[in-house]
Amino acid sequence: MKRVFLCLAAGMLAITGTTAETTDSIKQLDLDDVVVLASYAGENTPVTHQNLNKAEIRSLNVLSSLPQVLWMTPSLVHTSENGTATGNTALMIRGTDASRINFSLNGIPMNNPESQEVYWVNIPNLTGSLQTVQIQRGVGVSANGTGAFGASVNLLSERPSTQDYVESSTTAGSYGTFEQSISLASSALPGGLRMQLRYTALNSEGYLRNGWSRHQSLYGSLGKSWAKAQLSLNYIFGNQHTGITWEGASKEQIALDPSYNPAGAIREGLYYGNESDNYRQHHIQLFYSRQLTESLLLNTGLNYTDGYGYYEQYKQSRKFSSLGLNNQLIDGVEYDRSDHIRGKFMANGFYTGLFNLNYQQGGLKLQGGGMYSYYEGVHYARILWLERNNTIPDNFEWARNFGEKTDGNLFVKAEYAIRNKLFLYADLQYRNVAYELEGIDDDDLLDLTQSHQWHFWNPKMGINWRIGKDQKIYLSAGIANREPTRADLKDAVKGGSRQVLPERLYDVELGYSINKSNWMFALNLYDMEYHNQLIPTGKLNEVGYKLMSNVPDSYRRGIEISAGIKAFDKLQLDANLSLSSNKIKDFSLYYDTYDNASDWNEILDEN
Template sequence: MTGLLFSMGVFAQQKQKDSTQLNQLDVVLVSAVRVTSKTPVSFSNLEKKDIAPRNLGQDIPVLMNYMPSVVTTSDAGNGMGYTGIRVRGSDATRVNVTINGIPYNDAESQGTFWVNMPDFASSVESLQLQRGVGTSTNGSGAFGASLNMLTDNFASKANGEISNSYGSFNSHKHTVKFSTGLLNDHFELAGRVSNLKSDGYVDRASSDLKSYFLQGTYINKTTLIKALAFGGTEKTYQSWNGIDGETLNSNRRFNSAGMFTDEEGNPRFYDNETDNYQQDHYQLHWSESFSDKWSSNLAFHYTKGKGFYENYKEDADMADYGLNSVGSVTTTDLVRQKWLDNDFYGTTFSVKYRDEKLNVILGGGWNKYEGDHFGKVIWARYASQSELGDHYYDDFSTKTDGNIFAKANYQLTEQLSFYGDLQYRNVRYKANSWETGLVDDTFNFFNPKAGLNFEIDQKNALYFSYARANREPNRTDYEGGNVKPEKLNDFELGWRYNSDTFQLSSNFYYMGYKDQLILTGTLDDVGNPIRSNSEKSYRLGFEADATIKISDKVILRPNFTLSSNKNVDLDVEGQNYGTKEIAYSPSVIAGNIIVVSPVENFHISLLQKYVGKQYMNNIELAAAKLADYFVNDLNVSFEIKPKSVFKSIMISGLVNNILDKKYISNGYMWDVYPYYYPQAGINFLAGLTLKF
């Protein structure tokens, strides 16, 4: 029955190995960035078997929606295409993401764009979400959470998998996987290809997504070498404009992207108002187990990204695009492309020592980002002196990021253990653009962490921790000027309880910020969220999640977060607004999963999510309030295990928003005017997976 259950109760893993059912050498890949139940950090795990019944095409943030303190959203309204995640009110730029310990966040924007890796969930063995600062990791600092993912383990026996799903809005996913198994007991080759398409709930919010994953493995008793190549291409019709309140009431699926008026005064929509991007990742990992006490991991990585988004611009100022006026004509309709061509490469490393009382990890990484930004006009009604292929701007940026850390967990007594974690991080960012100006900033951050874990008895444990984090501004922050790095002190106090029928994880947290870069609720001209420094702010909250075994056939998994998220003495353009709520930070977030298994291998799950009211700016403007919402999904799966041909046949179905709730999960402010991202009403996905 556990095949469907979400591993959201942190302490539910205490009676399992710290990294469930993974090969000991494979664990070394992520041991430098993951924590266990003895670490005084708030975290949740999600395993492949938990993801599988709902892995029907929706993105990783949506699959994580029912984890504690998580809020997700979708531009297209149905969980495919562009999706986003917030944890404890912190947006995706604050969630540090690693894949096998390699940084994934975009170096400049610090965001994560899951649309660039469609169906990546099909190649994830497990993931761990650490809330708060968490443990030291590679890449940009965690200011709300860190998410680390481990890709597929190697398979000892040859196998294959074909998975297909179809659903509302002409959404469908086709996935093929294979593994050779271990050849000569040492070599394995495995791979996946996927194709996903959807029209989206929002008008024209279509997505055409393709991805691949290829892995070669060599293993013996002490050595694991993995070479990985994975990535994807996406073509997504833009739907990031949102809609105003009046349109929301009359036509909640309306999409203004690409709208223009032709020469005869007729409203039309440009058919290629799209985002186009290809991203390819290459990783090489060498894990070595020298003895029962010593092990190491060395990794090299390279990511290539290239793409553009295309817009129809009506009555554009010709001078803005390097075009001379044509007689008295100074404006023109045109189609532009804004390109990004970037390279990201580097190395990560760690050495681990472990005995009965002491667990020490020394590690770090060095990474470099090089990004070309340029724009092209591919059509203009009045082309002036332009030539095909001309650039109307050319910007270049580089960012280097190096860190070293030392972590130790020492068993002081039979019941009490101490955790210490020291990290030094050096960042240099250089950019030349009309948006950012000339930037050449260097940051040196020292991030100490410490905590205690006290096991009262076999069922109860208490922990306390303190963590310091520092974080540099991102590219968009520099557009506003006078930007400062952020500082955070994170205090966590938790209690974990574990028995055969009841597991509970609860914790209080206080996150005190200095110069936090808070979302203002507004967007720039290309849809990037604009942030500004808040001199003093905090997040104070209580989290709890549990696993309750009612019987062999019924299990509950509730969780909730109560919080207060405030800017103190908020100053906006010289006006003091006093203490106000931080934007996009609901004070109540709750989730619940009810799993009923009437017969073996047949599971029915009711998934529930409540998100309290929140504001889209920081001055609690009435028009900026997003209403609370409560959404219910129904997931059904049935697995058949034939005696021949197929090892497994899984039939699964997902009905999202079964009560057809008309809700909004995200939005922004354009001056004092709110714009919204409406989410789909009742919709479904159904899938068939064949394993052989």
């Protein structure tokens, strides 16, 4: 039975450095160390992946931002809005943003079901509570949640320690950046329970004007193990208050002041003091794993995520009609517009249940399972203050809309080893997604009511050849499908009859790696062919979301090279290089043009 677990949970063949261990695929059942996840690739699974263990994560974890921790991943680019990596941070892999990357925590989807984004600012210091991270580039293996259109990132949280300890960590930096983290663990609670707790507070003023951050987080884990089973309960809390920095600035403004930020501008040199983004989130996860027979393992999990947040903004000279209001008559003067402070709010709940069965007999590994999730969310907008007001009540709500989404999938995977040299892999997933919108849009006061359902089949297959103990070559092919986001569907309503289609990706990967005791080298070629890919049109809406449009055919093709050498115990050098070609094969985009931006008149043909 020692052979089943680590291979199914997390193969530890790394391609980022030579110190990463190539772990045996045979391991005694010890769920204190390993939770078997269906979305993890094994050591011999023919997909492009790499792993970071706890020690590697901590060595890279300066200010607890996951995009920074993963910065040495091939084809990855990370960004920070405020210049200190303490506020809004983001990452892209192979040119695709977070809404097209599948993120999971202990097998639970992390992507918001509506935006399909992951906002790391909402879960401060999550990296401080991670046991392992696996990054799969390309389609990867079947995963829960949104489709992987550039990569998938699987996070495994820290298990309760077998040792008792108290630990304190302090980080200080420029621009008023200060982080304090306190951890404790107990392995001898009554009833054989073990506990782990971590609290973190992070404050920063940021480099950009208004780039301040006030963050808190709490991670707790309680677990109990038996001879052939384990029960664990995780709680994750995040609370963030962050100055808005997403509006951008022109070249001319940056040349005059590199820290310039237009957010909250009232007039030249005067800014609103609480131009901010605020969010609070609770995650509760319950997992039960049991060894049913010598060859069969069952894993189950439940999750509830509760979220509430808002952003607050000062807006200059906006028309009352844009807020669904009548003009205001004050002292005999009629005003059609006013400065105001608005708040846009959201509250949501996300419920998830999953299971998987893992079977191994000889060279055959079978895995099957599924997930079902239900999401409900409400968005509403209120006026918090008006400069010119006569009849409008306090905290007037001008728009409210609701979203409801269900996501279910079933999958089966098989891996067969021939003389422990040649590994054949097949993977098939069926996914059913239903999404309903109802209510009034808070930007244009349009009726958003609509209903959608999508059925996706996501097959994958591959072959891995172990040339020797430390070398392998693999070839894989897969298909992934992805539904449009809430923003895509909203913008389609504004475009009249324009229809937004789901996307499809055909991915082929060819890779080679060699891992010696003091050096490594990895080479990967990929061809990602897209059908109906949603691409940015170049326009943004007023909160910075990219306006998207389908293109019939496009591709991303590239080569990724990783190398590392361990000169001696205290020095290791790692490097990677990515070269890619990303093109739209043929596409026409049409815009209406007018002779006058404020008074549209027909342009007469003088001929």
